[in-house]
Amino acid sequence: MNHDFSELEGILARYPKAPASLVMLLQDIQEAYNYLPCEALQQVADELKVPHSQVFSVATFYKVFSLTPKGRTIVRVCKGTACHVRGAQLITDECERLLGLRPGETADDLEFTLEVVNCVGACAMAPVVVVGEKYHGAVKPNRVRKVLGVKRC
C-alpha cells in the first residue's frame, strides 16, 4: 500500500527522540494511518535509535496496534464481565454472522473490522457495541443489524 508519509514528520516531532516515546509514537501513527506501515516502523526505529526488533516487539505486544490496515468502521463488541452475563456472546455471534467476519478480521473491501474488546467501561449499559465512535447500549440480538447499519448478510 502506498502512503503519503509527509504526516509522519509531524508525528515524530511531537515527542522527545528517546526510547520512552516509542509507545506513544506508534499510537499516533496507528491513529493517522489505521495501521502501522512498515516504512513508518523503520523510520521510527532510526529516529529513536532503538533496534528494529524492539519496535517490532512493541508493535506486536499491544492490542491497539495492527500491522495490516483496519477497516474504515471498527465494530467493537464489549466482552467485559457485565456484558458477558447479559449476553455479549449472542451479540458477538450475530455480528460475526452479519459481517461474515471472525473477531480480529477485516473485510476485503476495508469497510468493517470486527473486534472483541475486554471492557469499554460502560458496564451499566451492557451489553455494549461500539460502532466507530458511537456507543450502543442494551443491544439485543435482533437489534444488531440496525446497530451495525448493514444490509448484507
Next chain:
Amino acid sequence: MLIESVAALRARQAELSELWAGLERRVLVCAGTGCVAGGALEVHAALTQATEESALDVSLELSSCADRDGPGGTLLVESGCHGFCELGPLVHILPDDILYTRVRPKDAAAIVEKTLGAGEVIDRLLYKDPVSKEPRQGHGEMGFYAHQKRVVLARCGEVSPASLDSYLATGGFCALATALDTLTPEEVLREVEQSGLRGRGGGGFSTGRKWRSALRAREARPDSRLHVICNGDEGDPGAFMDRSIMEGDPFAVLEGMALGAFALGSTRGYIYVRHEYPLAVRRLERAIAVLRDAGLLGERILGCDFSFDLELTRGGGAFVCGESSALMRSIEGKPGEPRAKYTHSTDRGLFDEPTVLNNVETWALVPYIVDHGAAHFAAIGTERSPGTKAFSLVGKVNNTGLVEVPMGTTLRRIIFEIGGGIQKGRAFKAVQTGGPSGGCLPAEKLDLPVDFDTLTAAGSMMGSGGMIVMDERTCMVDVAKYFIDFLMGESCGKCVPCREGLGQLSSLLAQVTRGEGSESLLSKVESLAETMELASLCALGRSAPNPVLSTLAYFRDEYLQHIEKQRCPAGVCKALVTYRITEACTGCEACRKACPVGAITGEKKVLHVIDDALCTRCGACEAVCAFDAVLVE
C-alpha cells in the same frame, strides 16, 4: 489565570466559594461515558438553547456568575458521572434535588419552562421505584443514593470536570495549600500513614508503608529521582470506578499526586490511562493544561519551593499493564511484561529508580485525608479497612451504576438496598468481585461485610471494585471459562505456568460446557490450578485460577450437572440447550420475524414452533418475546 501564591489561591477559593454558595440553582447534565452514549451532550445543548430563549438568569460557567449585579442565578453545566448509568441521560437539579432520568433533547423546553421557571416537578421524567412503581423525586428518596456515602465520588456529578473554578469553590486545592504553607513533607506522609489508607487498586497494600519504603530507597541512593505514578489502566472487566473518577473529578486525582510528590520529594509524575477511555484521556489532558496555566503544576508551584509536573501516557490495550512492573515497562516504551517480585518498585521501579505507584481512587482520596485529617478518615469503614470504597455495581441487578459505601457494608445491602435487587424478579445466584483474579460468592455469603480481608478469606477478593451480580440464568461454568479465556488472551506469555496452564484450563472447561468428561476432569482442573498458583511469575498467573476454584467450591453441583447429565441448568451453554416455545405463546409472530435464520414457523394466533435443526441458539426469539413463552433448557 496564574495564581502566584498560597495567599492568592486562598483568596480565589474564598471568592469562588461565595459565588458557589450564592447560586440559586444548579442544573447538572451527566456527561459520563454512559450518559454521553445516550445523548447527554444533545440534552445539554437543548437545555442551553431553551434557557437562552427564556428570561431566566442562567450561566454556563461559575466565573460568569460574578458579572451580574446581585448574587444568585442558575448554573447549567455538564458534570461527571452521577453513577446511576442505567437510566441515563440524567439531569439533576439542586438544591431542589430533582433527578430526571432518560431525558431527551425534546424534554428540554419543558424542564426549563416548568421546573426552572415555575418550580414544578415533571412526574414522567422521574425515576420509578422498581418494586412499588411509585415515582421518586430525587436522591433523598431513592435507595440507590440514600444508602451511599460519597467521599471519593463526592464531586462526581456535582461539578463540571472541566472547571477549575468549581473545583476550587468546593474545597479543591485546600489540601495542597495547607501542605505548602503549614505542613512539612514528613507531616503529610505521616497523615497518610496514620489514616490507614490501603491501595484501592486491588491488593490493599498500605499506602503509607509504600510511600515510606520508596522514601527510604531514595535516601539510600541520593543520586536517584523518585517518581510517582497513577495507575489508570483499569483493566478489570466490569469495573469503571476509576474511569468515572478520572472523567468526573480529574483535578482531585492530580491534586492527590501533587500532594504525594510533595511528601516524597518527587518532581515528576506519570498518569497511565488505558486507551479504551478516550473521554478520561481528554479530560485529564485538559485538566493538566489548566493546572499548568494556573501555576498549580510546573516550576515553583504557587511561588513555593516545590516543583512538580506530570505527563499522561496512553495504554496500548494490554490487561497485564495494570500490573505495576508491566505498567512501568510500558511507560519506558517497552512491551509491558512484568518482572519477578523480589525487586520492589518502591526500590527499583520506573527507569530503575524508586517509584510510588497508586491507583486512581487511592490518589483521589489523598486530598480528602490531608484536608480532614487521618483520624476522620480512619473513623469511616472498619478498623483494618478504613474509608469508603467505590464499586461498579453491574450485571443482573435493577439499579446498575457506580456506588460508594463505607468499608464493612454487607453485600446484601449493596445488592438489594442500593441495587434494588435482581432484574425481572429472578433469584440471586452469585456476585463476582475482584475482576478476573477474584471469585464468585454465593447467596449464603451475602451477609459478609465487604472489606479487603473478609473477601479474601471467602475465596474472592476486593480487587479494584467491580461487582457483577449474577442470577439463575448465569451459568457458573461459563463464567469460569469466560475469565480463563479472558486471561489466556491477556497473559503476556513470559512464564510457562500461566501461558500453558491457562490454555489447558480453557480446553478442560470447554469440555465441561459441552457436557463431556467425567469427575476426574475436575480433579485435573484443581491440580492444574494449584500449580499455577504456586509457580506463576506475577499476580496475573497466580490469581488466574481463582474464578475456577471459587465456582468449583460453591457451585460444584452445576459442574457435575454438565458432565453427568449433559445439562446446563442456567440455559447458557449452547451445546447443551434447546429453545422451545411453550403454551404461553399467543402467536404474535414477533419471534418468527426476529429469527435471523428462519427457524421459527407458525401463523398469527397459532402456537409457533422452533426447528431445532435450524436453530443457532442466538437468543433473538427470547429477547423479543413479550409473553415469556420461549423456554431455554
